Amino acid sequence: MNWGSPTYIFIWLIAYLLITAWIAWKYSTGVETEEDYYVAGRSVGPFANTMTILATVMSGGIYLGTVGFFYQHGVNFLGYGFAYAGMVFALWFVGKRLWPVGKKFHYSTPQDLYGDLYRSEFLRLFGAVGSIIFLIPYFASNAVAMGTILERFAGLPYIWGVLLLMVFCTAYTLYGGMRAVIYTDVFQGVVSLLFGVVAVAAILYAVGGYPKLMDSLPPKMTMHSFDAVSYGLFLGWFVFMFSHPLVLSDRMTRMYTIRSLDAFRRNVLLTGGALLLMTTIFALLGMASYQVAGPGKPLDQAILITIQQTAPWLMAWMVVVVWACGMSTLDSGLVGADAMLSKDIIRRYIKPDISQRQLIRIGRWAIAVFGVLSIWIALARPPYVWELIKLVNMYHMQFLPVLIGGLYWKRASKLGAEVGWAAGVLIGTFYTFIASTPPPINVGGAPAAGFFALLVNVALFVVISLFVSPIPAAHRATFEEAWSVR
Amino acid sequence: MRKDGRLTVNGWLLIVFFILVFTTPMNPIIAHPYLPILWYVVIGICGLWLLARITREEAGR
Numbered sequence: 129m130n131w132g133s134p135t136y137i138f139i140w141l142i143a144y145l146l147i148t149a150w151i152a153w154k155y156s157t158g159v160e161t162e163e164d165y166y167v168a169g170r171s172v173g174p175f176a177n178t179m180t181i182l183a184t185v186m187s188g189g190i191y192l193g194t195v196g197f198f199y200q201h202g203v204n205f206l207g208y209g210f211a212y213a214g215m216v217f218a219l220w221f222v223g224k225r226l227w228p229v230g231k232k233f234h235y236s237t238p239q240d241l242y243g244d245l246y247r248s249e250f251l252r253l254f255g256a257v258g259s260i261i262f263l264i265p266y267f268a269s270n271a272v273a274m275g276t277i278l279e280r281f282a283g284l285p286y287i288w289g290v291l292l293l294m295v296f297c298t299a300y301t302l303y304g305g306m307r308a309v310i311y312t313d314v315f316q317g318v319v320s321l322l323f324g325v326v327a328v329a330a331i332l333y334a335v336g337g338y339p340k341l342m343d344s345l346p347p348k349m350t351m352h353s354f355d356a357v358s359y360g361l362f363l364g365w366f367v368f369m370f371s372h373p374l375v376l377s378d379r380m381t382r383m384y385t386i387r388s389l390d391a392f393r394r395n396v397l398l399t400g401g402a403l404l405l406m407t408t409i410f411a412l413l414g415m416a417s418y419q420v421a422g423p424g425k426p427l428d429q430a431i432l433i434t435i436q437q438t439a440p441w442l443m444a445w446m447v448v449v450v451w452a453c454g455m456s457t458l459d460s461g462l463v464g465a466d467a468m469l470s471k472d473i474i475r476r477y478i479k480p481d482i483s484q485r486q487l488i489r490i491g492r493w494a495i496a497v498f499g500v501l502s503i504w505i506a507l508a509r510p511p512y513v514w515e516l517i518k519l520v521n522m523y524h525m526q527f528l529p530v531l532i533g534g535l536y537w538k539r540a541s542k543l544g545a546e547v548g549w550a551a552g553v554l555i556g557t558f559y560t561f562i563a564s565t566p567p568p569i570n571v572g573g574a575p576a577a578g579f580f581a582l583l584v585n586v587a588l589f590v591v592i593s594l595f596v597s598p599i600p601a602a603h604r605a606t607f608e609e610a611w612s613v614r
Numbered sequence: 615m616r617k618d619g620r621l622t623v624n625g626w627l628l629i630v631f632f633i634l635v636f637t638t639p640m641n642p643i644i645a646h647p648y649l650p651i652l653w654y655v656v657i658g659i660c661g662l663w664l665l666a667r668i669t670r671e672e673a674g675r
Contacts, residue, residue, distance in 0.1 A: 203650040210635045210654065213661040217628070220669055342647040350647035352639040362639050393669045400665055404658035411651055 131440040134283035140444040141282065141451060144319070145296060148312050148455070155311035156304025162484045165305035165491065166236035166467045167384045172310055174391045178398035180310045180460075181382050182406065183317035185373060188273035188454025189428065190410075191320075191446065196427025198414020202349030205414075207362030209407030211369030216400035218532075222374055223383040223392055225535045225611040230384040232610040237464070238380050238527065239472040245534045245607060246542040246599060251549065255527070256472035258553065259377045260465045262523045264498060265516040267461055268505035270454040275506060281447050290506045293454065298499035301459045302492040306385060309459045316452035321402065323449045324409035327435065327442055331416045334438035344419050360570070364579050368521060375527040376520075378457075378464030465498055466491040519560055522578030526552035529582075529589040537593070538604065544593035552585030615668065624668045631657075631664055
């Protein structure tokens with residue numbers, strides 16, 4: 129059988145899309161209120177919340193790009209995985225305070241918290257506007273990946289892949305909001321994780337098992353290097369992967385969607401286990417790709433070559449998984465951007481008396497517009513997709529001190545948060561677009577200039593907060609009351 | 615994590631956990647081709663065990 133036949137692969141993809149459409153339809157019933165639409169009625173169980181966090185973290189290029197980084201750097205890329213081991217602790221410490229606050233004040237966006245806690249319209253407005261602007265190219269990057277992979281494996285023109293993804297994903301997201309996103313994510317997460325387990329088993333079997341694989345690889349792949357570059361890679365990816373599930377506006381909302389704190393406790397444990405499994409899969413696939421495909425291949429091609437050579441029967445599933453990962457990230461982003469536009473901007477500054485029904489209607493239009501804008505960017509087939517992703521990461525990392533400082537540091541001040549955040553964003557943007565030299569502290573990879581910008585941001589946040597008045601105690605107490613309730 | 619102004623056992627374990635994580639690239643114990651990935655898995659499982667302890671402690675169980 130020709131496992132790589134475009135028709136065969138396309139049939140798999142259509143089957144996957146039909147199941148996704150059915151799930152979105154089934155779980156979208158009862159979407160009537162704003163809370164239903166943006167935070168799934170705060171009613172999601174631990175397993176579904178785990179799968180939606182996992183699926184959203186797994187963006188369109190993860191099985192190609194992240195596996196490619198392990199193919200390139202071997203175990204020196206494990207900072208990526210250790211970050212997740214640390215991130216789940218932060219997820220717990222942030223979420224256990226964010227969830228009750230979100231429930232009490234009906235929050236559904238990060239800017240709800242930043243704006244209210246710091247009493248800062250600057251953080252609310254510019255945070256929301258910036259997040260929306262930076263997220264749209266991120267949506268487009270997923271469409272580029274989907275268009276490219278469909279062009280290559282299903283023989284469809286690039287534009288068809290982009291349109292199919294954006295129209296399909298936009299349609300079910302605007303129809304069902306966060307409910308549709310979460311329950312399609314469960315399916316997408318399970319399909320993706322299961323694929324990884326099967327692929328690792330098949331490829332390890334083909335290369336003779338784990339010990340034989342490790343024996344056949346050069347030491348630079350199997351042993352940690354301890355030099356400035358390698359440790360920078362370790363540290364940079366640690367900080368980035370640690371921060372992004374907490375602060376990326378589409379992911380942070382998962383700390384609002386869970387149904388109770390007890391469910392959240394089980395949710396973080398399950399998430400830790402799932403991320404551990406996911407990273408182990410990526411590491412093994414990447415290193416096996418080095419052995420099978422040989423060195424020097426383009427990063428996003430190594431795993432494809434490996435599957436074609438060792439387990440071609442997995443190719444159709446691989447294409448479906450790349451699509452599933454892309455859709456699960458895209459749909460979350462669409463709802464996240466919509467919530468920021470509708471709630472943080474339109475209701476706050478343009479039409480305060482807007483009804484819930486009107487808000488959802490505007491939100492649906494917003495999702496459609498974001499979809500069209502993403503198609504417009506993706507059709508230009510930008511060669512700088514990776515730069516766009518780095519920019520998104522750089523921007524959102526700058527919310528980390530605002531978030532953690534606000535929840536855990538009584539000296540945290542409005543001025544410190546605003547100046548630190550703005551300086552971080554400006555410095556990161558400067559080193560991304562304008563400067564001809566890298567920042568003084570450069571870790572490379574996805575965090576890129578964001579790492580240095582974050583250091584400046586934290587320093588400013590702390591120093592300024594030590595010298596000016598903190599958030600007033602009486603105001604802070606309204607939040608503390610929420611998170612002290614058990 | 616903290617009780618009466620002092621770190622609990624879980625607080626100390628968390629510090630040890632992060633020391634082990636950040637010293638991974640220079641850890642001589644795993645200087646063998648088979649071990650870095652196994653180390654990652656073991657540290658990940660230990661992290662989950664510690665996370666379970668901490669969340670239970672904070673839930674007052």
